[in-house]
Amino acid sequence: MLFSKGVSRLHTMAARAYCAAAVALLATVGFAEPAEDFPSKPIEVVIHTSPGGGTDTTARTMLIGMRSALSPNIVVTPKVGGGGLVALNYAGRRARDGHTLLAITPTHLFAIARGQGSLRIDDLVGVARATDDPLIIVVNAKSEMRTLEDLIQRGKRSPVKWGTAQIGGVDHIAAAIFGKRAGTRIAVVPFGSGGEIVTNLMGQNIEAAGLNLTEALDRIQRGDFRALAVMSEKRLDSLPDVPTTVEKGIPVVYSTVRGYVVLKGTPQDRIDALEAAILQGMKNPAFQSFLSRSGLSMQGIAGSDVWNRQIKQMYEDARAAMQELGMLR
Amino acid sequence: MEGLAAGLEIFSDPTTLGLILLGTVAGVFVGALPGLTSGMAIALLLPFTIFLEPIPAIALLSALYCAGTFGGSITAILINAPGAPPAAATAFDGYPMAVKGEAGRALGIAAVSSACGGIFSLVILILAAPALAHLAYQFGPPEYFALTVFGLSMLASISGKSALKNLLGGAAGVFIATIGVDLTTGVERYTFGRPELYEGIHFIPFLIGLFAMSELLIQSTRTHQILERIKMTAVLLPTREDFRKVWKTILRSSVIGTFVGVLPAEGGTVAAMIGYNEAKRWSKHGSKFGTGEIEGVAGPEAANNAATGGAMVPTLALGIPGSATAAVILGGLQAQGLQPGPYLFEQQPTLLYAIFYSMLLANIVFLGIGLGGAKLFSRISLVPRTFLWPTVFALCVVGAYGVEQSMLGVYVMLIAGVIGFALRRYGFSPAPIIMGLVLGKLVENSLAQSMIIFDQNWLLFFERPIVVLLFSLSLIGIFAAPVAGLLRKTAKEPASANSIEE
Numbered sequence: 079m080l081f082s083k084g085v086s087r088l089h090t091m092a093a094r095a096y097c098a099a100a101v102a103l104l105a106t107v108g109f110a111e112p113a114e115d116f117p118s119k120p121i122e123v124v125i126h127t128s129p130g131g132g133t134d135t136t137a138r139t140m141l142i143g144m145r146s147a148l149s150p151n152i153v154v155t156p157k158v159g160g161g162g163l164v165a166l167n168y169a170g171r172r173a174r175d176g177h178t179l180l181a182i183t184p185t186h187l188f189a190i191a192r193g194q195g196s197l198r199i200d201d202l203v204g205v206a207r208a209t210d211d212p213l214i215i216v217v218n219a220k221s222e223m224r225t226l227e228d229l230i231q232r233g234k235r236s237p238v239k240w241g242t243a244q245i246g247g248v249d250h251i252a253a254a255i256f257g258k259r260a261g262t263r264i265a266v267v268p269f270g271s272g273g274e275i276v277t278n279l280m281g282q283n284i285e286a287a288g289l290n291l292t293e294a295l296d297r298i299q300r301g302d303f304r305a306l307a308v309m310s311e312k313r314l315d316s317l318p319d320v321p322t323t324v325e326k327g328i329p330v331v332y333s334t335v336r337g338y339v340v341l342k343g344t345p346q347d348r349i350d351a352l353e354a355a356i357l358q359g360m361k362n363p364a365f366q367s368f369l370s371r372s373g374l375s376m377q378g379i380a381g382s383d384v385w386n387r388q389i390k391q392m393y394e395d396a397r398a399a400m401q402e403l404g405m406l407r
Numbered sequence: 408m409e410g411l412a413a414g415l416e417i418f419s420d421p422t423t424l425g426l427i428l429l430g431t432v433a434g435v436f437v438g439a440l441p442g443l444t445s446g447m448a449i450a451l452l453l454p455f456t457i458f459l460e461p462i463p464a465i466a467l468l469s470a471l472y473c474a475g476t477f478g479g480s481i482t483a484i485l486i487n488a489p490g491a492p493p494a495a496a497t498a499f500d501g502y503p504m505a506v507k508g509e510a511g512r513a514l515g516i517a518a519v520s521s522a523c524g525g526i527f528s529l530v531i532l533i534l535a536a537p538a539l540a541h542l543a544y545q546f547g548p549p550e551y552f553a554l555t556v557f558g559l560s561m562l563a564s565i566s567g568k569s570a571l572k573n574l575l576g577g578a579a580g581v582f583i584a585t586i587g588v589d590l591t592t593g594v595e596r597y598t599f600g601r602p603e604l605y606e607g608i609h610f611i612p613f614l615i616g617l618f619a620m621s622e623l624l625i626q627s628t629r630t631h632q633i634l635e636r637i638k639m640t641a642v643l644l645p646t647r648e649d650f651r652k653v654w655k656t657i658l659r660s661s662v663i664g665t666f667v668g669v670l671p672a673e674g675g676t677v678a679a680m681i682g683y684n685e686a687k688r689w690s691k692h693g694s695k696f697g698t699g700e701i702e703g704v705a706g707p708e709a710a711n712n713a714a715t716g717g718a719m720v721p722t723l724a725l726g727i728p729g730s731a732t733a734a735v736i737l738g739g740l741q742a743q744g745l746q747p748g749p750y751l752f753e754q755q756p757t758l759l760y761a762i763f764y765s766m767l768l769a770n771i772v773f774l775g776i777g778l779g780g781a782k783l784f785s786r787i788s789l790v791p792r793t794f795l796w797p798t799v800f801a802l803c804v805v806g807a808y809g810v811e812q813s814m815l816g817v818y819v820m821l822i823a824g825v826i827g828f829a830l831r832r833y834g835f836s837p838a839p840i841i842m843g844l845v846l847g848k849l850v851e852n853s854l855a856q857s858m859i860i861f862d863q864n865w866l867l868f869f870e871r872p873i874v875v876l877l878f879s880l881s882l883i884g885i886f887a888a889p890v891a892g893l894l895r896k897t898a899k900e901p902a903s904a905n906s907i908e909e
Binding site: 128134135138139141142155156157158159160161163164167194195236239244245246265266267268269270273274276277278280281283284296297300364367368371372 | 748
């Protein structure tokens with residue numbers, strides 16, 4: 079009994095998804111060919127971090143809504159390791175039939191730019207973007223560095239001790255590029271996680287760091303940290319008084335962007351169905367409150383077109399940055 | 408303190424109460440199963456807690472955290488397979504006790520020590536959290552380096568086996584910890600180009616292999632021997648006399664565990680290691696550790712559960728997680744729209760006390776489960792080995808696979824099992840290897856970070872008072888025993904006769 083009930087529920091879900099896909103197709107092509115049932119088996123969302131991290135929480139809160147939009151049978155599959163490489167390689171081995179979604183961050187693009195792993199940039203097809211979490215240059219409020227200029231001057235005397243999460247990660251590249259373009263010296267101290275950077279900046283074991291908005295906002299507002307600049311083009315609504323690196327004449331724009339991709343070769347109607355379901359999932363109150371509670375803007379959410387262009391752009395930027403730093407072989 | 412009474416309201420809400428009970432039972436269960444940890448369970452529950460009110464949500468998560476830490480000891484004692492990393496040190500003496508037919512006694516000691524450690528740390532949390540939290544800021548990379556050096560200073564004597572073998576085992580553990588991408592340089596070490604190895608050898612499969620798998624292999628060599636049946640004394644609980652023997656150890660480990668728990672990113676595993684070390688150092692039967700001493704169970708168990716309350720101190724008071732699991736709970740708090748930090752104590756005293764009471768209740772409930780269940784669980788040690796160990800093997804494989812859902816974990820577990828088997832046959836103990844592995848990465852990373860911060864001038868270590876203190880303690884720890892021995896030798900006849908007798 080229970081079984082048959084589950085199956086029939088699955089069928090309605092599938093039918094609903096099919097309708098969504100059909101509508102999407104009608105809009106673009108004019109009329110739709112009958113496609114086979116999708117999804118016909120569990121959909122995997124492959125992430126590169128262990129349970130509890132930002133990528134994991136983003137995916138799981140998004141899935142609450144996505145499950146009711148597409149299929150109850152969607153699972154998170156953690157494939158941890160190698161700065162996203164294990165997840166990339168795993169996704170590369172799966173059939174390109176829309177049943178495998180990959181969560182990516184700039185870290186994955188750096189790995190691809192280094193030529194690691196089995197996938198190339200053209201293999202990635204953006205489905206939807208979830209969050210855009212800009213990097214902010216912060217110092218301890220007790221620090222003598224009051225402006226970005228102070229920090230640049232300070233680094234000319236001796237390297238500024240700058241906390242980062244991982245070597246080769248987005249905040250490391252951002253710090254290195256910033257140092258180079260601002261003509262100052264930075265000594266990167268890797269800590270492995272944002273939380274440890276915060277502790278060590280509080281304890282003044284390090285002098286500066288590039289933290290995500292989600293990690294730093296609360297401490298900036300409380301007066302523990304001083305924000306010297308946002309690594310973006312436009313000022314943030316949540317920090318209107320903090321200048322951007324661009325307006326200070328140092329073109330360094332970095333943020334932790336999280337979004338979902340499938341691999342090239344996945345049928346377009348399925349990509350559309352996934353996009354619609356993910357966007358639906360991100361409209362769900364659970365995801366919306368997750369965003370606002372983490373201090374993130376709703377503008378982080380974007381569909382396939384915007385996200386796809388951004389992936390390509392971020393990849394080109396990553397290559398250029400690594401070339402500049404001599405990190406490409 | 409008005410929140411102290413207001414927080415009591417959680418006991419009048421059946422939903423919250425039910426969730427705490429559920430969290431505790433589930434926590435003991437996932438904690439006991441090798442490969443499943445309370446951190447994973449909490450992460451899986453997180454999206455669903457968004458639908459709950461803040462207090463029931465956090466009550467559920469924190470109850471799971473407390474109980475999960477205790478649960479690990481059950482399998483560590485019964486089948487030498489620590490259910491979770493913090494219980495690794497519990498297996499050092501817990502399993503030998505079960506082998507001697509004292510499973511119930513070991514489980515009872517573990518339950519009581521865990522609850523005492525947990526409750527002690529909660530009292531500290533409620534009394535001194537804001538003040539204690541700032542300790543977290545005092546601990547930069549140099550202090551972590553000194554702390555790990557202090558932990559490693561006990562390596563030579565951690566098990567009763569020869570000091571040389573212990574040091575070799577410890578070095579092997581530290582070596583295994585170097586596998587993967589180096590944190591401070593980004594260089595790949597011993598990865599053979601396999602991305603799966605970039606993050607290093609995962610601790611849980613290695614732990615399961617080294618303990619449970621190697622034990623299975625050792626058992627399998629004994630099938631032709633006539634086995635001595637474990638007596639029904641196995642189900643007996645610890646006596647009042649036992650508790651008289653261990654209360655000092657419990658107290659000491661509670662302090663150590665709370666302290667180590669407060670340090671960000673240091674969880675129950677390191678706390679338990681240091682708790683074990685110190686239990687051994689101060690015990691009258693230190694040389695018998697590793698053969699089934701109750702202090703060897705009480706030491707790590709009180710410490711790892713004290714670390715749960717300790718870890719909540721920086722998590723709540725600073726918004727900085729004190730352990731990996733606390734990091735997930737922090738995510739849960741933030742998902743509820745609560746921003747932990749110094750202001751949480753002023754703005755949300757009720758919530759804070761609610762967390763305190765839920766963890767307190769969780770500790771009491773798992774004490775009940777632990778003591779009540781000890782008689783039942785301990786019967787596992789009476790199961791004939793021919794039936795028990797194949798089951799354990801299945802559990803090992805599932806656990807090793809489950810951590811990252813990859814076969815690599817299973818291979819690591821099998822290889823670690825064979826290595827552990829060989830080493831044990833040649834008189835090595837797994838304890839120093841695990842200790843080296845737990846502390847190895849930390850000692851290396853904190854040294855590298857310190858040297859960047861110090862502009863490569865190591866003399867700056869000695870300008871930091873906590874570092875100097877910990878270094879001195881390590882020196883005393885290393886040289887106290889030999890020096891005392893030397894003094895005794897030069898002393899009169901009766902003294903030297905005594906020392907031989909020991």
